[in-house]
Amino acid sequence: MRGTGKANVFGMLAHPIEHTKSPGIFNEIFEQSGLDSLMVPLTCRPDDFDTFWAGITAAENIRGLIISVPYKTAVYHKCSGAHDRAARVQSANSVRRQADGTWYADNFDGVGFIDALKAGAHQIAGQRILQVGAGGAGASLAYCLAEAGAAEIRLTDIDTGRAEQLASLVAKAFPGTRIAVGAPDPSGMHMAINATPVGMRASDPLPMDASKLTPDMTVVDIIMEPAKTALLRAAREIGCRVQPGRPMMDFQVQAMSEFFNIERRGAA
Amino acid sequence: MRGTGKANVFGMLAHPIEHTKSPGIFNEIFEQSGLDSLMVPLTCRPDDFDTFWAGITAAENIRGLIISVPYKTAVYHKCSGAHDRAARVQSANSVRRQADGTWYADNFDGVGFIDALKAGAHQIAGQRILQVGAGGAGASLAYCLAEAGAAEIRLTDIDTGRAEQLASLVAKAFPGTRIAVGAPDPSGMHMAINATPVGMRASDPLPMDASKLTPDMTVVDIIMEPAKTALLRAAREIGCRVQPGRPMMDFQVQAMSEFFNIERRGAA
Numbered sequence: 065m066r067g068t069g070k071a072n073v074f075g076m077l078a079h080p081i082e083h084t085k086s087p088g089i090f091n092e093i094f095e096q097s098g099l100d101s102l103m104v105p106l107t108c109r110p111d112d113f114d115t116f117w118a119g120i121t122a123a124e125n126i127r128g129l130i131i132s133v134p135y136k137t138a139v140y141h142k143c144s145g146a147h148d149r150a151a152r153v154q155s156a157n158s159v160r161r162q163a164d165g166t167w168y169a170d171n172f173d174g175v176g177f178i179d180a181l182k183a184g185a186h187q188i189a190g191q192r193i194l195q196v197g198a199g200g201a202g203a204s205l206a207y208c209l210a211e212a213g214a215a216e217i218r219l220t221d222i223d224t225g226r227a228e229q230l231a232s233l234v235a236k237a238f239p240g241t242r243i244a245v246g247a248p249d250p251s252g253m254h255m256a257i258n259a260t261p262v263g264m265r266a267s268d269p270l271p272m273d274a275s276k277l278t279p280d281m282t283v284v285d286i287i288m289e290p291a292k293t294a295l296l297r298a299a300r301e302i303g304c305r306v307q308p309g310r311p312m313m314d315f316q317v318q319a320m321s322e323f324f325n326i327e328r329r330g331a332a
Numbered sequence: 333m334r335g336t337g338k339a340n341v342f343g344m345l346a347h348p349i350e351h352t353k354s355p356g357i358f359n360e361i362f363e364q365s366g367l368d369s370l371m372v373p374l375t376c377r378p379d380d381f382d383t384f385w386a387g388i389t390a391a392e393n394i395r396g397l398i399i400s401v402p403y404k405t406a407v408y409h410k411c412s413g414a415h416d417r418a419a420r421v422q423s424a425n426s427v428r429r430q431a432d433g434t435w436y437a438d439n440f441d442g443v444g445f446i447d448a449l450k451a452g453a454h455q456i457a458g459q460r461i462l463q464v465g466a467g468g469a470g471a472s473l474a475y476c477l478a479e480a481g482a483a484e485i486r487l488t489d490i491d492t493g494r495a496e497q498l499a500s501l502v503a504k505a506f507p508g509t510r511i512a513v514g515a516p517d518p519s520g521m522h523m524a525i526n527a528t529p530v531g532m533r534a535s536d537p538l539p540m541d542a543s544k545l546t547p548d549m550t551v552v553d554i555i556m557e558p559a560k561t562a563l564l565r566a567a568r569e570i571g572c573r574v575q576p577g578r579p580m581m582d583f584q585v586q587a588m589s590e591f592f593n594i595e596r597r598g599a600a
Contacts, residue, residue, distance in 0.1 A: 067355035069346070073372045078337070081393060087335035087370075102355075104341045104370050105393060112390035119387010122380035125349060125373060 066100050073125050074103040074324065077139070078132035081107035086130055089317055093326060101326070103130075110134065117142055121165070128160040128324045136171075136200055143169040152237060153203040158320050170323055173201045174208030176316030177286065183315070184307050186255070186282050189213030194250045196220045196271045197259030198227040201286060205259050206230055210238035218246040218253065220272070221260075248272040250281060256299075257284040263293035270295055279303030288313055334368050341393050342371040342592065345407070346400035349375035354398055357585055361594060369594070371398075378402065385410050389433070396428040396592045404439075404468055411437040420505060421471040426588050438591055441469045442476030444584030445554065451583070452575050454523070454550050457481030462518045464488045464539045465527030466495040469554060473527050474498055478506035486514040486521065488540070489528075516540040518549060524567075525552040531561035538563050547571030556581055 076086045090103040106129070108116035113135065120126055121142075131139045140146065140156040144166035150156050156169035181188060193214050195206055198221035209217055217234070221227035227245045235243045250256035250272060262271040264287055274295065277283060283299035288309040296306045344354045358371040374397070376384035381403065388394055389410075399407045408414065408424040412434035418424050424437035449456060461482050463474055466489035477485055485502070489495035495513045503511045518524035518540060530539040532555055542563060545551065551567035556577040564574045 067359045067371060067373065069344075069349040069352035069355070069373045071355065071373055073374070076337075081337040084337035087337070087339070091335045091370075102359075102370060102372050103335060104372055105335065105337045105339055106341070106391050107393050108390045109392065115386045116390035117387070118383045119385070119390065122376045122384035122387065123374050124377065125375050 066095065067102055068100055070100060071125075072099075072101040072127045073123075074101065074127060075106040075120065075129040076103060076132070077106050077108075077129050077135055079107045079110065079134060081105045084132065086317075090130075090321075090326075093317070093321060097326060099326065113138055121167070124165070126161065128158065130158055130320060131156050133200070139167075140169050143167040146170070149174065149204070149207070152207055152233070153200075155200060155203070157316075158323050160324060171204055172316045172319040172323070174204035174211075175319050176312045176314075177205050178208045178212055179315035179319070180311035181284070181307060183311060186284070186305070186307060188255075190215050191254040192216040192218075192252060194218045194220070194246075194248070194253045194256040194272065195259055196248050196257065196262075197286075198223070198230040199260070202259035203230050205257065205286075206234045206243070207237065210234050210241040210243065214241050216242040217244075218249075219243060220246060220248040249276050250283075251276045253281060255282045255284065257286070258293070258295055259286050261287065263287050263295055264289065266294075268294070270298065274298040274302075277302045277304055281305075282307065285309055286312060334363065335370055336368055338368060339393075340367075340369040340395045341391075342369065342395060343374040343388065343397040344371060344400070345374050345376075345397050345403055347375045347378065347402060349373045352400065354585075358398075358589075358594075361585070361589060365594060367594065369395075381406055389435070392433070394429065396426065398426055398588060399424050401468070407435075408437050411435040414438070417442065417472070417475070420475055420501070421468075423468055423471070425584075426591050428592060439472055440584045440587040440591070441472035442479075443587050444580045444582075445473050446476045446480055447583035447587070448579035449552070449575060451579060454552070454573070454575060456523075458483050459522040460484040460486075460520060462486045462488070462514075462516070462521045462524040462540065463527055464516050464525065464530075465554075466491070466498040467528070470527035471498050473525065473554075474502045474511070475505065478502050478509040478511065482509050484510040486512060488514060488516040517544050518551075519544045521549060523550045523552065525554070526561070526563055527554050529555065531555050531563055532557065534562075536562070538566065542566040542570075545570045545572055549573075550575065553577055554580060 087103040094101040136155040146169035150169040150171040157171045159167040231243045258271040282305045284307040286309045355371040362369040404423040414437035418437040418439040425439045427435040499511045526539040550573045552575040554577045
């Protein structure tokens with residue numbers, strides 16, 4: 065019978081919201097941890113976002129939210145403080161209530177990604193990496209790859225201007241990493257990463273030129289469903305090491321739990 | 333792992349919120365019914381109520397709320413439609429989302445009370461009843477007692493003006509019931525009801541003159557905790573039939589479940 069008046073309330077904001085599974089994942093963590101906390105999915109139309117956010121802020125017992133598309137940037141700009149990971153991409157994927165009632169932003173998109181690579185014993189430091197996709201998640205990844213010591217990042221996006229802008233920002237923040245915009249061609253790279261939604265649908269083309277993959281490469285996909293994307297299947301056939309998207313989510317949940325100050329017992 | 337993006341979200345609004353148990357009761361009903369729905373406690377400061385409510389209204393997947401002190405009247409006035417039970421007391425204790433996104437109000441304070449009396453085989457029709465308390469809950473009760481055919485209601489409140497106003501409104505709506513303001517004296521009555529919070533604390537005085545109770549009377553207390561108030565203990569000693577507050581809450585939950593369109597399996 066969880067959900068007394070003393071419960072800490074959390075939300076997961078997205079629009080549309082139907083596809084999300086995060087509240088259930090967190091409710092299971094709360095239950096396993098013996099916590100009287102609850103997470104609910106929340107949605108609003110983009111036109112109503114300011115009104116929605118003011119109301120959520122007025123709801124004093126809402127302690128934190130996970131933020132998804134299309135509200136990561138809008139929520140970031142509502143926060144009075146932010147971790148550098150969120151500030152550099154101007155994007156919040158998690159916010160928590162501060163003592164004065166205002167919000168503090170963080171962004172674990174890249175954190176979960178890097179943690180998952182490390183857990184899979186995939187090296188980043190000193191590596192040459194092709195990254196396809198310079199959108200929301202891609203921006204977080206590129207910063208985190210550079211931060212983790214990647215030697216070189218080749219950045220590709222269908223929006224070349226977006227890729228160039230991101231490359232220039234990351235290069236400025238991490239001058240130790242060579243970063244340049246190029247073709248979706250993994251030739252000469254140690255690692256090739258898909259950071260786009262291309263591959264979620266069975267009819268999608270491959271996000272990169274898989275014919276240039278070689279068995280010594282590691283291929284990473286951030287897509288969670290399907291678990292085995294066409295890219296990962298092609299890479300596996302060639303003999304590459306592969307890294308699916310799901311562990312990235314699991315590590316994000318762990319990082320968010322710490323951010324929300326949830327004391328976990330037992331669970332990974 | 334309840335709480336997918338498709339979950340229906342409900343809230344329980346009060347200020348303060350810490351004492352409430354309703355969200356937990358509903359979460360148990362949802363779970364027993366195999367529903368992917370969640371109810372969370374919500375609170376805001378009175379100064380922030382308008383902002384809060386606008387935000388809740390913008391949150392499209394919030395399907396309904398239970399409303400408690402001090403927001404029953406304020407929420408009623410935010411609704412675009414209402415059951416007569418809510419309209420006559422200008423007070424909402426439950427609201428649900430309508431197809432156009434606006435709110436519909438109802439009030440089950442009196443309904444749960446009457447249902448509990450009926451379940452306890454306590455007659456109302458034709459009876460003379462002392463009711464102490466003409467506040468929020470008291471107003472709902474007085475209307476429902478008159479509606480259920482009470483012959484006479486003697487109404488008492490520390491705020492005599494409030495008692496007189498309620499008596500006049502109920503008399504107008506239900507001219508078949510004699511209703512007048514009087515002393516907290518059960519003499520000559522069939523039933524004596526405490527509809528005040530007096531009795532929640534051990535140091536509280538009795539809400540009525542218990543020395544005038546006689547064994548043929550029924551004594552009712554709306555207080556849930558303690559289950560056996562000093563009034564009910566005194567009444568039991570005299571030999572009266574007694575009716576505690578908890579069943580009133582249980583019947584309210586049932587009425588609210590129907591209002592929220594929750595299909596219950598198994599549970600009472």
